[in-house]
Amino acid sequence: MRLKSNIWVAAYLRRCQVNGIFGAVRRRGSEEAGAVFVKLALLDGNALLFTPAPQTAYDNSRPVERVFTPLSAEPVPEQAVEERLTKEIRFDPDVWIVEIEDKQGRHLLDLTSK
Template identity: 75%
Template sequence: MRLKTSIWVAAYLRRCQSAGVFGAVRRRGAEEAGAVFVKVATMDGSATLYVPAPQTVYDDSRPIERLFTPVSKEPQPEPSVEERLTREIRFDPDAWIVETEDKAGRHFLDLAR
């Protein structure tokens, strides 16, 4: 059984803040099982967007994990990331948007499962 999205987001933000990375919920989605989109702003006008990984990459023996994949390998201009988020919200109004700010682009998503 997977953690409620609201609990996962709170834990993720605490992990970021413990490393000195500012993070905030920009949009609250469904408490129980909303998809989470994480925007990592590098404070130079660009950002990387992490989206839920496709179901095909999940390990059936570990169904509680939340896996993420970056939309692109390199940071993108923030307006293009915002356009993508707008499209995602239109498609899935239950989605969450979490934003962090870190010059080094650290995301900690590999630690927050």
């Protein structure tokens, strides 16, 4: 069984805090199953956006963990990320937006566990 979005976001932000990475919820979505988007601001005017991975990226039909895919391989101007997030909100008003800030580019999304 997969964690509810609100619990996953709270745990993710706590893990970031423990590792000295500032993070905050910018938009609360559906507490049960809202998609979570993570914006990594690099504090130089550029950012990365991590989106939920497509269902084909999961081994099971009901994944236990959340998997994220970077929207681009390299950082892009923050304005481009903001434009994409605006489109996502129009498409699905239940999305969560979490923003973290780290000059080193740490996001801890590769540390998901089952």
